[in-house]
Amino acid sequence: MNGPNDNPYAHLERIFHEPGRLTIMTNLLGAPDGMTFTELKTACNLTDGNLSRHLKVLEEAKAVTAKKRFVKNRPQTTIFLSQEGRADFMAYLQALETVLLDAAAKAAADKPKKRAHVSLFSHLARA
Amino acid sequence: MNGPNDNPYAHLERIFHEPGRLTIMTNLLGAPDGMTFTELKTACNLTDGNLSRHLKVLEEAKAVTAKKRFVKNRPQTTIFLSQEGRADFMAYLQALETVLLDAAAKAAADKPKKRAHVSLFSHLARA
DNA sequence: ATAAAGCACTTTGCAATGCAAAGTAAAAAG
DNA sequence: CTTTTTACTTTGCATTGCAAAGTGCTTTAT
Numbered sequence: 603m604n605g606p607n608d609n610p611y612a613h614l615e616r617i618f619h620e621p622g623r624l625t626i627m628t629n630l631l632g633a634p635d636g637m638t639f640t641e642l643k644t645a646c647n648l649t650d651g652n653l654s655r656h657l658k659v660l661e662e663a664k665a666v667t668a669k670k671r672f673v674k675n676r677p678q679t680t681i682f683l684s685q686e687g688r689a690d691f692m693a694y695l696q697a698l699e700t701v702l703l704d705a706a707a708k709a710a711a712d713k714p715k716k717r718a719h720v721s722l723f724s725h726l727a728r729a
Numbered sequence: 730m731n732g733p734n735d736n737p738y739a740h741l742e743r744i745f746h747e748p749g750r751l752t753i754m755t756n757l758l759g760a761p762d763g764m765t766f767t768e769l770k771t772a773c774n775l776t777d778g779n780l781s782r783h784l785k786v787l788e789e790a791k792a793v794t795a796k797k798r799f800v801k802n803r804p805q806t807t808i809f810l811s812q813e814g815r816a817d818f819m820a821y822l823q824a825l826e827t828v829l830l831d832a833a834a835k836a837a838a839d840k841p842k843k844r845a846h847v848s849l850f851s852h853l854a855r856a
Numbered sequence: 857a858t859a860a861a862g863c864a865c866t867t868t869g870c871a872a873t874g875c876a877a878a879g880t881a882a883a884a885a886g
Numbered sequence: 887c888t889t890t891t892t893a894c895t896t897t898g899c900a901t902t903g904c905a906a907a908g909t910g911c912t913t914t915a916t
Contacts, residue, residue, distance in 0.1 A: 611774075614748045620874080621741045624828065632835030639894065647738075652875060654895055659873090675883065677893055695832055701751065702829060705822055708759030747903080766864065779904060781866055786902090802912070804864055 611701060617663050618694040622648055622656050627683070627691045630666065636682040657681060665690060738828060744790050745821040749775055749783050754810070754818045757793065763809040784808060792817060 618627055625646040630637060637645065643653050660666045665687030669680045683691075745754055752773040757764060764772065770780050787793045792814030796807045810818075 611748045611752045614751075619746070619748065621738045621746070622874080624741075625738050628828070628832045628835055631832060632838050640892085643893095649876075650894060651877075651896085654893095655874075658895090677882085679894075692836065695829065695836075698825070698829055701755070702822065702825055705755045705758060708755055709819065709822075711759050749903080770864095776905075777865060778867085778906075781864095782903075785866090804911085806865075 611697075614697055614701070615690070615694050617659065617665065618691055620656070622646065622652060623660060626653075626656055626660065626681075627665070627687070630681065630683040631688070631691065633683075636669070636680040639679040639681070642681060660687070663687075738824075741824055741828065742817070742821050744786065744792065745818055747783070749773065749779060750787060753780075753783055753787065753808075754792070754814070757808065757810040758815070758818065760810075763796070763807040766806040766808065769808060787814070790814075 618624055625648070626642060629642060629645045639653065639657075642648075642657075643650065646653065648656070657666065657668065661668060664684055667682050667684050669682070671678055671680075745751060752775070753769060756769060756772045766780065766784075769775075769784075770777065773780065775783070784793065784795065788795060791811055794809050794811050796809070798805055798807075
């Protein structure tokens with residue numbers, strides 16, 4: 603859908619490929635009940651400004667949703683992975699896996715060894 | 730060496746993380762005798778200008794070396810992976826693997842299943 | 857002979873964006 | 887009531903990915 607070529611590198615969507623956002627998405631993947639801004643900030647080791655900017659990008663791409671409310675008279679933003687975001691991210695991870703296996707195969711070509719690996723994501727992905 | 734934190738995301742070196750350069754490095758990994766500019770261009774599905782720019786970056790980082798000569802009265806640049814480049818790239822791939830396994834673990838947390846995977850790169854890496 | 861086209865790149869220019877620093881707003885502390 | 891803290895958002899700059907144009911040489915028409 604992105605171009606005429608069908609190589610996995612074309613599927614490395616920039617939106618998830620950025621390390622900061624990769625971390626955010628991965629953390630959210632393990633948090634079905636969402637994570638607060640502050641939780642994410644510490645979990646991802648990001649500065650306030652950075653996290654804010656990345657979240658805006660992810661929200662605009664509809665990968666995450668934010669719920670803002672007040673807790674103890676303080677603002678609290680909780681971030682959730684959207685269904686669409688989860689599916690897209692899983693697709694990205696599958697592309698990453700392909701890239702990685704590709705590199706592994708090439709790296710192993712010199713020194714022949716049994717190719718022992720397993721698909722990490724295929725069995726988890728669902729539209 | 731890059732900061733106070735020791736998480737794998739910090740080791741996703743930008744120089745290799747860029748999709749175009751990831752492709753270049755992976756292709757070179759499988760080509761111990763180097764690849765010509767034109768070979769790389771088609772293999773990586775990059776435009777002339779893009780390839781040139783990425784190669785300059787990789788050269789400046791001493792990840793690859795270029796040998797220019799004339800073949801049949803035409804210029805021919807052959808690109809080789811440097812020893813340093815190979816080592817650094819393998820380290821990057823290991824970091825990527827960690828990130829991927831991390832995501833796999835989080836994705837699998839919801840739906841428990843046997844965690845069947847194998848280290849893709851650890852056994853290949855060497856300083 | 858000379859114009860046009862091709863090859864193998866390199867350079868330029870701009871638009872996007874990651875990141876740091878500064879800004880905002882409200883509450884808690886001193 | 888001033889300062890600090892919390893929870894963010896906005897601004898600005900410096901980088902850089904990418905497309906388009908440029909360079910220099912050769913080969914192929916005309």
